[in-house]
Amino acid sequence: MPAAKRIAGLAFAVLVHFLGTRLLPAFPQRVDVFLVVVTLSALDGATLPAMLFGLLAGQVQDTLAGGNFGLFGFADTAVAYGMARLAQRLVIQRATGVFAVVSFASLLQQVIVAALAFLLLPNPSLPGPLSLLAQDAVKAAVCGLLGMMIYGAARRFRLAAEARRRGRMGRLRLG
Amino acid sequence: MDERRTGYLLTLLLLGQLVLVAVEGARSTRSRTYAEVIGMRLLGPLARAVTAATGAASELGHKVRLQGRLLEENRRLRRQVEEQRLRLLRLGDVEQELSRLGDAVRYSAPLVGEIRAVDVVYADHASWLRSLMLYTGARPAAVNQPVLSAAGLVGRVVVVAGSYAKVQLVTDRAAAVGGMILRTRRQGVVRGSGQEGGGLSLDYIPLSADVRPGDIVLTAGIDGVYPRGIPVGTVVSVEAGGQLFHKIGVAPAVDLGALDQVYLLEHAQPPSELQKVAPDARR
Numbered sequence: 001m002p003a004a005k006r007i008a009g010l011a012f013a014v015l016v017h018f019l020g021t022r023l024l025p026a027f028p029q030r031v032d033v034f035l036v037v038v039t040l041s042a043l044d045g046a047t048l049p050a051m052l053f054g055l056l057a058g059q060v061q062d063t064l065a066g067g068n069f070g071l072f073g074f075a076d077t078a079v080a081y082g083m084a085r086l087a088q089r090l091v092i093q094r095a096t097g098v099f100a101v102v103s104f105a106s107l108l109q110q111v112i113v114a115a116l117a118f119l120l121l122p123n124p125s126l127p128g129p130l131s132l133l134a135q136d137a138v139k140a141a142v143c144g145l146l147g148m149m150i151y152g153a154a155r156r157f158r159l160a161a162e163a164r165r166r167g168r169m170g171r172l173r174l175g
Numbered sequence: 176m177d178e179r180r181t182g183y184l185l186t187l188l189l190l191g192q193l194v195l196v197a198v199e200g201a202r203s204t205r206s207r208t209y210a211e212v213i214g215m216r217l218l219g220p221l222a223r224a225v226t227a228a229t230g231a232a233s234e235l236g237h238k239v240r241l242q243g244r245l246l247e248e249n250r251r252l253r254r255q256v257e258e259q260r261l262r263l264l265r266l267g268d269v270e271q272e273l274s275r276l277g278d279a280v281r282y283s284a285p286l287v288g289e290i291r292a293v294d295v296v297y298a299d300h301a302s303w304l305r306s307l308m309l310y311t312g313a314r315p316a317a318v319n320q321p322v323l324s325a326a327g328l329v330g331r332v333v334v335v336a337g338s339y340a341k342v343q344l345v346t347d348r349a350a351a352v353g354g355m356i357l358r359t360r361r362q363g364v365v366r367g368s369g370q371e372g373g374g375l376s377l378d379y380i381p382l383s384a385d386v387r388p389g390d391i392v393l394t395a396g397i398d399g400v401y402p403r404g405i406p407v408g409t410v411v412s413v414e415a416g417g418q419l420f421h422k423i424g425v426a427p428a429v430d431l432g433a434l435d436q437v438y439l440l441e442h443a444q445p446p447s448e449l450q451k452v453a454p455d456a457r458r
Contacts, residue, residue: 014218014221015221015225018221018222018225018226018297019225019229021297021298021299022225022226022229023229025298025300025432028299028302029302047178047181047185048181048184051181051184051185051188055188055192058192059210059214060214060218062210062211062214063210063211063214063215063218064214064218064297064299064306064308065299065302065304065306066299066304066305066306066307066341066343066344066347067304068195068196068199069195069196069199069208069210069211070192070193070194070195070196070199070208071196071304073192073195074189074192074193074196077185077188077189077192078185078189081181081185116193116196120193120196120197121196121349
């Protein structure tokens, strides 16, 4: 995936995050658009760009979040690298596969963030384990659904563009 | 770049982030990084644009819905303004009276200073890493500047990036405010629980102290950040927490989910005599 596409994806994530938070106050608790974009961009299996993009997206998230700077930077870099390595070994052909990968990535990110907060922050005050687990599961499922929808929409758009391009080529040949 | 080198770079990046989190976690006060300031300068205008656009759209819908009721509301508000004016006049008398009495006993009341309205451009009060971003206009905010709403204390500024400022909410897990129970003047420390409900706790109130649900908690003015007398919340639960202190739950005075404008409190200048001997002194 070229850098411009990744940056456009990040801009899209920022916009959706701002809009979502403005319209629905619980939005950041329910879905992590940055993580979805990071995971989708890592699905091409290129570890270095995925990792750098994960770092950038994580730092954007750190800027918006109230915690210590670097929490999401760390988590998103690690998740992006992990998902890129996973994508090198997996062939994802169905949208349900994307759902599984994005949900897994979301769970992984939340576990990393919670573990870092627990280990490094003086007064982490994380929600109770059961509440945290429930929140994480819901967030992972919503992220998975969003990832599946974006992946499906992008694939349909790509196929339609391809068909249009083939149609144009055919007309050119006839002419 | 081969996978081995990518692995090295990954380790380096992760270590860098880890050091950043650890160093900041070890500090007692919230510090800022250049990346955060740059991020705020880039994201702030976008957040402001989204807030303005959604605000304009909702205002349009609101205007259409409320058109019929505007006249009646206008009349009611005019009446309220008149009442408030009268009340202000009476309060002016009371203030003068207090000042005279204060002069008589050589008491100087704490000066609250000037307040300035600023817009909230981004608010995340739901997740456990909650935050609030403000647009302060041409006059930037200052670190540690108290942030208030009409209902009470919101938090303090922790990061300033040009016209944008990030606020540590009073409900943040790392926030601590010197608090005082209005009824008994008993002082303690109000801490943010950081939990989902966004509650507060009032710590270090001894078991012998009289505290009841419904008691109002104000800032005590002992922490060097917040002046005395700003409403922080209301006591909602009192339990015997340990051998020495009560375990007191406090509901915040401010509904943090409904903030679109807040006030920055400018610290009043200290007396000129004090400024001469201690130029950095602050009220």
